[in-house]
Amino acid sequence: MNHVLRGLAAHSALPSELVDRLIGIADAELASALAGRADLSREQAVALASRFGEIGQQLAYEGKLSATDVDPVTQPAAALALLDAGAGLEEWALLLVADPDHRRREKLAGCRGLPADVVERLASDPDVRVVAELALWAAPEVAAGLASHSHAEVRRAVAVNEATPPAVLAALLTGEGVPPATRCLVCDREETPFVHDAQCQRVGCDLLPGASCDGSHESTLHATWQAALRNPATPGHAVVPFADHPSVLLRWALADRTDLPSEAYARLAVDAIPGIRADLAENPAIGDGVIRVLAGDRGHDVQRKLAHNPRVPLDVLVRLAGVAKIGATLLPRIAAASPVEVEQLAESPNAAVRMLLARRRDLPPGIRDALAADPDAKVVKAVASHPGLSEARLRAMAERHGTRVVASVAANPDATAALLEELTRCEPSVRKVFREVARHRNATAPALLVCLRDERARPVAAGHPALPPQAVAELLTDADGEVVEAAAANPALPVAVMAELVP
Template identity: 70%
Template sequence: MNHVLCGLAANAALPPELVDRLITVADADIAADLAGREDLSRAQAIALASRVEEIAVRLVYEGRLTAADIDPTVQPDAALALLDEGAGNPEWARLLATDPIVERREKLAACSRLPSDVVETLAVDADVRVVAELALWTTPEVVARLAGHPHGEVRRAVAANEATPPSVLAALLTGDGLPPVQRCLVCDREEAPFVHDPHCPRLDCDLPPGASCDGSHESTVHDMQQMALGNSATPSEAVARFVDHPSVLLRWALAARPDLPSEVYGQLATDSTPGIRADLAGNPAISESLIRVLADDRGHDVQRRLAHNPQLPLEVLIRLAGTTKTGATLLPRIAAASPAEIEELAQSPDPAARMLVAQRRDLPTEIRDALATDPDAKVVKSIAAHPSLSEAQLRAMVDRHGARVIAKVATNPDATPALLEELTRHEPSAQKAFREIARHRNATAPALRACLADRQARPVAASHPALPEQLIVELLTDADWQVVEAAAANPSLPLAVMSDLVR
């Protein structure tokens, strides 16, 4: 891989004539960077697609190529991408429906608005993977017919299709009104009974780990049920029956559904699997009384997921905040807090509550300023990125809390060039701060030089347009390929150097 040319291909300042020159020498890696250029013309996109066939698919999805630019006999994958976008010629679908490469027929089966005769051809394809892909995406009328397909893999796909009629989904769960499954991927390949070794050493084996068939196609039927339980179109009364099923995965599929009776949620709250209770905790459909029960649940991830539930009572969230790591994010309940609640949180004696509200970026000025001078460093870190803070306020944060807040101060979009330079010289230093300074729009050459000394910040700094030209050129021969690509992509790289690189 030529990292210099890959970086140059992504350089926004590269003039059109040099883009043309790069296209003539592009390999798959360089083409991938060229394809991402916002200024790529239609003529350049056509030339690039003709040189590197696999890049044509990406150019189609990005709207750079149309049906007029594609020959389906030469670029069948690009033709499939256009059909997938609903912009291809229907005749292409008829051509590709009998393509000898199964993966292409499979891709075609996932396309919408196919001609009816093409759908019929795909529905009886000799390869079950094609039929299953059709079942996953096709219309209610076709998918209802495929629900009785003898192969379990097709029924599994029917169960996952949200266009499948509710009555059909219910039948897949109970088996009522459907003929029994006759084949599955396991017994297609092995003689039943067979259980696939989860650590199968065969490199050519594509059976899922633990897949099994004793003649009842049990693992495929299980997967089909799991798909149906997770399908929002499946009737809730059919789903609720699985609340005490012995399979953890089937019970788990219920926990996030918003349409189940309260008694089902109550039963799930006592499930022995913490992951089920955690998914339940994040479900906005559960009652306040159940929320309060789960607030005392010490199971893995239960309380953290509960903290992200938008229906969480504020006092419960405050109680959780002191013991639960929620991350540096604005929680839904805090985003929805009223002005009175915001004031209550900001004045709370609990720093965890103040830290939560500090994540909001629409705070009244007096509350924002009070949080900026908070004695707790965690609160200050939460408010430090607020875009309306002054340079004096940011400096005061650093003076009081030092390295604990430097990285967050460096993320503030209004941090001045002088402040960013000072942050690079702070002792003790904070490694994360260098990465933030390196990507900051106000970073100066001296600040970026300091960032180049940090291994993780070095590639970021190499791409910054404020870096001196001579230094950018020097970085083109750096030992780290990421730095090389970043320097070559730097828009401040001299034009003469760009020209020399693509001779």
Template identity: 70%
Template sequence: MNPALCGLAVNEALPFELVGRLITIADADIAAGLAGRADLSREQAVDLASRVEESAVRLVHEGRLTAADINPLTQPQAALALLEQRAGDPEWARLLARDPDADRRAKLAACPGLPADVRETLAADPDVQVVAELALCTTPDLAARLARHPHAEVRTAVAGNEATPPQVLAMLITGEGLPPAERCLVCDREETPFTHDPHCPRLDCDLRSGASCAGSHESTLHEMAEQALWNPATPVGPLLRFADHPSSLLRARLAARPDLPPQSAARLAGDPVPGVRGELAQNPAIDEALIRVLAADRGHDVQRRLAHNPRVPLDVLSELATATKIGPSLLPRIAAASPSEIEDLSRSSNPVVRMLLAERRDLPAGIRDALADDPDAKVVKSIARHPGLSEAQLRSMVERHGSRVVAKVAANPETPPALLEELTRHTPLVQKGLREVARHPGATGPALLACLADSQTRRLAAGHPALPPEAIVELLADPDGLVVEAAAANPSLPPAVMAQLIPDPGGA
């Protein structure tokens, strides 16, 4: 990989004629960058796709190629990408349904809106993975038929399809009305009973870790239950049997269901595994009484996850802020707080509560300013990125709390250039602060030059358009390829230097 040419490929200031020159010498890495250019002409896109097949899929996703530009025989991946967007020719689907490459047929099976005859062809595919891919996203009627497929892998995919009729999903869970599955991926390949070694040394083995079959396809049926529990179309009634299942993973999936009945929720609140109770704690379906019970649960991560429940009462949230480490994040309940609740939270005696409130970016000016003057550094760190803060307020934060708030002040998009320069000279030096300065759209040349001293920050500063051109050119010789790539992608790189970096295919 040539880092300079890869950088030029995404440089928004690269002249049109140099884009064309770069296309003529592009490899897969360069083409990946070129394919994302907003200024790529249709002719250039077609040229690039014809030269580097890997770029054609990205060009399709970027809207640069249409069905008229693609030959499905020579560019099957691009044809599949267009079919995935419902923009391909239906005849391509009929052609690809008989492609000798099973991976391509599986990708086709995942495409929406396939013609009925193509779906039928794929449903009868000899490769079970192709049929399973179809089952995962096909129409309700075909999903209902595939629920009777003899292979458990296909039935597992049907269980994860949200278009599968609810009564069929219930049958997959209970087994009632369906013949037993005859095969699974394990007994297809191994003599049973067999349990796959999680540390299997065979390089050609693609069985899932822990896959097992003793004649009843145990691991695959477990996966089918997982899929059905995750699927919102599955009626909750048949799923309640998993409240006492030996698998804590299945109990956790049940605990996260938004349609979980209160009686089952109460039972799962006493589950011996904290992970199950944690899933329950974050479930917005649980009522206030159960929330208050779980607030006293000292199991690993239960209280922290309860704090993220959008229905947690604010008085409980205040208690949780003291009992567990939540960290600076905008909690759903804080985000939904009413104006009067915001006022109450801002006056909380608990600095963690004030910190959580300060994560909002739509606070009234008076409350924002009060939090900016807060004596607790963690509150100030959270409010430092709030819009509308004055330069005087930002400077005061740094004067009062020093290195603890430097990075957050530097990350505020409204921090003035002069203050950014001062933050690069702060003692002690704050590495995170330097990185934020290097990302800041208002950073000046002197501030960015100061960022070059740090190896990690240099990668960010090298791509900043305010970096002086002479410094950008020097960085093209940096031993770090990521720095070189960023410098070459910098729109302030002189065009003459850009031209020198690209070999002229017509030259001697």
């Protein structure tokens, strides 16, 4: 891998003539990097696609190729990408539906807006993988027809498709009105009864661990039920009976549905599996009663996820702040707090509650500044990157709390160049400071040169446009390929140096 050329390929100011030279010498990896350029001309895109078929697919998806640029016979991947994006020609679909490579027919089956006769041929394709792919993306009427397909794998795909009519999805759960499947991927290949060994060592075997069939295609039927239960188009009344199902996976599939009756949520709230209760806790459809039951649940991750529920009452969230490991994130309920609630939270005697509020980035100046002067370092750390804090206040925060907050101070978008330079010289040093300064828009050359001494900050600093050109050029021979790529893509790299680097 040539890290210099990869970096140049991503350089936003690389002259067009140098892009042409890179295209002429590119391997597949370099071609992929070049294909991602926003300024790639149509001629350059066509040249890349003609050399690398898979790159043609990437270019097609990015809108850099049109139907007039692609030959479906020699560039089927690009043609399929244009069809998938709705920019291909109908005659291509008629050509590709007869392709002997099932992978191309399978890709075609996933395209939207295909002609009816092509869809009909795909629905009767001899390879079940093609039909199953069609079932995943088919329009309602086609999906409804495939729900009675003889192969259970196709039905599983129908159950995943959110365009499948609700009544059909309900029928896949109950079996009413749907004839039994006669085949599945397991009995296609193995004599039944058969259970696939989870530690299977057979070369080329792609059956899922535990896949089984005793003639009833039970593992695929279970997967079909699970898909239908997770499908938001499946009617709520059809899924409720599964709240008491012996299968953990099927009960789990209900935990984040938002259309269940309160009785179903209440049953799931006392499920024996903590993971089910945890996913339920984050569900915005659960009512106050269930929320308060889960608030006292010490099961793994239940309280943390409940804190992330946008409908959690503020009094419950205040209690959770002291017991749940919420992490450094802005909670939805805090983000939605009213001005009156914001004032109440700011005045809370609980530092954990004030810390939750401090993660908002739209606080009134008075509350923002009060939190910046908070005696608790965790609160100050949370508010330190809030826009609008003055340089004097940022300095005071760093001086008062030292290593506990300096990295967050360095991340403040309004931190001045002088302050950033001072933070890189703090003793004892905090390594995260270097990474924050290295990516900061106000970082200066002296600060960035210090950041280059830190192993993790070095690749970030190498790409900063404020780095002196001479330093950028020296980094092109660095032992770390990531640093080399960042330096080669650095806007500060002179054009003359770029020209020397391209063969």
